[in-house]
Amino acid sequence: MAFLEINHVTKFFPDPDGAGQVCVFRDVAFGVERGEFLTMVGHSGCGKSTILNIIAGLEAASQGGVVLEGREIRGPGMDRMVVFQNFSLMPWMTVTQNVRLAVRSAYPAWSGAQVDDCVRRYVVKQRVGLARAFATEPKVLLLDEPFAQIDALTRGVIQEELVRMWTASRNTVFMVTHDVDEAILLSDRIALMTNGPDARLAEIVEVKLPRPRSRADVIDEPEYARLRSHIIHFLVERSRHLQEQAMAEGRLGSRPFVPTR
Amino acid sequence: MTPAREERLRTVVYSLVLLVSFLILWQGIAGAGGKGGKAAGIPGPLAVAETAWVMLSDPFYDRGPNDKGFGLQLGYSLMRMMGGYLCASVVAILVGVALGSSPALFKAANPFIQIMKPISPLAWMPLFLYTLKNAGQAAVLVIFVSSLWPTMANTAFGVGSIKKDYLNLSRLLQLSWPRRFLQVILPAAAPAIVAGLRISIGSAWVAIVAAEMLIGGTGVGYFVWNEWNNLALNSVIFAIFAIGMVGVLLDFGLGRVAKLVAYSD
Amino acid sequence: MVANLRAGNLDGYLGPDPFNQRAVYENEGFIFMLSKEIWPGHPCCAFAARKDFAEGAPNAFGALFRAIVDATEFAHDKKNRKEISAAIAPRNYLNQPVEVVEAVLTGQFDNGLGQKMNVPDRVDFDPFPYQSMAVWILTQMKRWGYIKGDVDYQKVAAQVFLADQCRDVMKLLGYKAPERNSVPHTFLLGKQKSFDPSKPAEYLGGFPIKRA
Numbered sequence: 001m002a003f004l005e006i007n008h009v010t011k012f013f014p015d016p017d018g019a020g021q022v023c024v025f026r027d028v029a030f031g032v033e034r035g036e037f038l039t040m041v042g043h044s045g046c047g048k049s050t051i052l053n054i055i056a057g058l059e060a061a062s063q064g065g066v067v068l069e070g071r072e073i074r075g076p077g078m079d080r081m082v083v084f085q086n087f088s089l090m091p092w093m094t095v096t097q098n099v100r101l102a103v104r105s106a107y108p109a110w111s112g113a114q115v116d117d118c119v120r121r122y123v124v125k126q127r128v129g130l131a132r133a134f135a136t137e138p139k140v141l142l143l144d145e146p147f148a149q150i151d152a153l154t155r156g157v158i159q160e161e162l163v164r165m166w167t168a169s170r171n172t173v174f175m176v177t178h179d180v181d182e183a184i185l186l187s188d189r190i191a192l193m194t195n196g197p198d199a200r201l202a203e204i205v206e207v208k209l210p211r212p213r214s215r216a217d218v219i220d221e222p223e224y225a226r227l228r229s230h231i232i233h234f235l236v237e238r239s240r241h242l243q244e245q246a247m248a249e250g251r252l253g254s255r256p257f258v259p260t261r
Numbered sequence: 262m263t264p265a266r267e268e269r270l271r272t273v274v275y276s277l278v279l280l281v282s283f284l285i286l287w288q289g290i291a292g293a294g295g296k297g298g299k300a301a302g303i304p305g306p307l308a309v310a311e312t313a314w315v316m317l318s319d320p321f322y323d324r325g326p327n328d329k330g331f332g333l334q335l336g337y338s339l340m341r342m343m344g345g346y347l348c349a350s351v352v353a354i355l356v357g358v359a360l361g362s363s364p365a366l367f368k369a370a371n372p373f374i375q376i377m378k379p380i381s382p383l384a385w386m387p388l389f390l391y392t393l394k395n396a397g398q399a400a401v402l403v404i405f406v407s408s409l410w411p412t413m414a415n416t417a418f419g420v421g422s423i424k425k426d427y428l429n430l431s432r433l434l435q436l437s438w439p440r441r442f443l444q445v446i447l448p449a450a451a452p453a454i455v456a457g458l459r460i461s462i463g464s465a466w467v468a469i470v471a472a473e474m475l476i477g478g479t480g481v482g483y484f485v486w487n488e489w490n491n492l493a494l495n496s497v498i499f500a501i502f503a504i505g506m507v508g509v510l511l512d513f514g515l516g517r518v519a520k521l522v523a524y525s526d
Numbered sequence: 527m528v529a530n531l532r533a534g535n536l537d538g539y540l541g542p543d544p545f546n547q548r549a550v551y552e553n554e555g556f557i558f559m560l561s562k563e564i565w566p567g568h569p570c571c572a573f574a575a576r577k578d579f580a581e582g583a584p585n586a587f588g589a590l591f592r593a594i595v596d597a598t599e600f601a602h603d604k605k606n607r608k609e610i611s612a613a614i615a616p617r618n619y620l621n622q623p624v625e626v627v628e629a630v631l632t633g634q635f636d637n638g639l640g641q642k643m644n645v646p647d648r649v650d651f652d653p654f655p656y657q658s659m660a661v662w663i664l665t666q667m668k669r670w671g672y673i674k675g676d677v678d679y680q681k682v683a684a685q686v687f688l689a690d691q692c693r694d695v696m697k698l699l700g701y702k703a704p705e706r707n708s709v710p711h712t713f714l715l716g717k718q719k720s721f722d723p724s725k726p727a728e729y730l731g732g733f734p735i736k737r738a
Binding site for chain 2: 081
């Protein structure tokens with residue numbers, strides 16, 4: 001069994017219009033090895049954020065479950081930490097206080113001095129949103145489209161920051177994103193989801209690019225271009241095609257699922 | 262002069278012009294007026310100013326139940342108001358948090374809140390006087406009732422609008438209930454709560470003056486009514502200004518608090 | 527009262543001075559009639575105390591009693607009226623303009639219809655509680671239905687109006703006290719012009735208008 005095992009999870013939501021339920025995704029199964037960086041890519045509505053929430057313990061799967069180090073996940077825990085879009089730092093606290101709160105929660109037995117030390121280590125140079133998550137030293141780090149609302153220029157800098165922090169701490173990372181370039185740059189493997197509703201895990205591709213990867217150099221690699229083309233084709237054509245196939249086979253309703261965040 | 266400075270100066274000048282015109286108009290329509298006696302009409306600003314001087318130069322004397330300094334009367338009113346207001350604020354915030362955290366509970370409680378809100382606090386007075394048999398306590402309870410609803414509604418709204426990410430974060434960090442309340446929920450909802458408090462203190466101050474007119478004894482409301490019964494309109498007008506000033510100060514104080522708890526998302 | 531007169535809530539009132547004279551002073555009303563034109567020497571303000579206070583704190587009660595008798599006799603003397611006006615007019619007592627109080631106490635007043643009046647005994651002060659007055663009050667209370675059933679007029683009057691104690695206090699303070707506790711009373715208006723305190727039932731029966 002893998003370090004983090006997503007074991008045939010299915011998620012239903014109550015139909016917003018009428019009676020019955022809508023299936024977001026069905027029978028999603030994959031594993032993430034310890035220290036691996038896995039990214040999930042797919043259109044909006046395929047449920048990738050929901051999968052992330054299920055791993056985090058903020059939501060429960062309708063069928064199936066998630067197993068971490070052989071133990072089933074039953075709710076939030078300090079071994080899994082989320083980096084939200086926009087980092088969601090609590091604006092009524094200072095940056096330092098935000099990180100402090102996280103560290104205190106992770107290590108309740110630590111003294112004030114120990115906490116301060118840890119906070120200083122993480123806050124000094126690093127991006128604070130990431131700092132707060134990394135400071136808790138979780139087993140699994142979950143990134144929910146963390147750079148979506150950041151402008152393109154800053155994004156590159158923060159991505160490099162992330163890679164540096166991850167390389168040092170080697171948490172297992174599960175990230176969800178729209179940005180194909182980002183996925184290829186950062187991940188070891190990329191999971192591709194079909195469109196929702198009733199989305200499936202279509203395939204997982206390996207990113208055979210050597211580390212360390214710099215944005216400038218990696219773009220010239222032929223493997224990069226191949227991967228990029230493959231994924232974009234998938235997103236544009238194949239994900240829809242697969243969905244249509246499923247509809248034809250009678251496995252879907254005719255109404256598109258409108259995701260509500 | 263910078264444009265900003267110019268703008269500010271212009272505003273001040275306009276205000277002064279408004280004030281002076283108002284005073285002139287007032288003096289014009291005022292009659293001989295006075296402390297009561299051959300009064301032909303409303304006392305003018307000069308007469309009121311004279312009374313104000315007398316009132317404020319010795320505000321804290323106490324010469325028996327019929328004659329207490331204006332400062333003392335203000336003190337009584339403020340004390341009663343604060344008693345009712347503070348109790349109401351605590352209750353309203355706690356209940357508001359509960360309602361804001363549970364949409365089901367809020368929907369259930371909302372009809373009752375909507376019914377209670379428009380009831381004039383003074384309509385409760387007879388009921389309280391009958392049950393409490395104590396005019397002072399009845400007044401405080403009237404203030405309590407009138408200060409509840411704005412704070413409660415705003416708190417519920419503020420708590421209900423907290424960004425889901427913050428709440429999720431507190432679940433992820435496995436924050437204990439008190440920690441979660443003090444470090445996440447309260448600060449997040451604080452701007453809405455303080456806005457509610459600000460509205461509530463306004464209605465509390467209005468209510469105490471009115472309540473005192475009914476129950477008598479001490480306080481600015483009683484003072485106004487007593488002076489009116491004695492046709493001492495100078496004192497009545499002076500008291501009106503004083504009541505207004507206190508209202509401004511109370512609101513200003515809470516405005517500062519609002520600035521303290523404000524944050525940009 | 528004057529404020530309500532001004533505000534149009536009242537058209538007139540029968541009330542204690544100085545509020546009548548105050549209405550004249552404020553140009554809000556005029557003096558229609560003095561109550562002494564209805565019943566000369568009628569009782570007006572009274573000092574009353576609870577039984578448990580009078581018996582439970584006899585020294586305090588006694589001191590109060592003596593102070594009131596003394597002050598009443600002082601006020602009865604017309605020489606003192608101006609001084610009294612100055613003393614009771616300020617804010618912490620009557621809170622009225624001193625001219626108004628003086629007009630009432632000296633009996634030299636404007637009646638609000640342009641006439642200057644001189645009625646020296648417009649107001650007078652007498653501490654003695656004639657029990658005949660209590661009997662009269664009781665007949666009126668019975669007349670209008672405030673008390674039902676039979677009432678022992680003389681007994682109640684003696685219990686409530688402490689004429690004997692008053693006489694003792696007056697003598698103690700060196701004032702002349704009346705000989706009798708009850709006297710007949712005369713009225714200037716109304717069907718029955720005289721009241722015999724020993725015949726309250728007949729008096730009561732003589733009224734054509736009463737509560738059933």
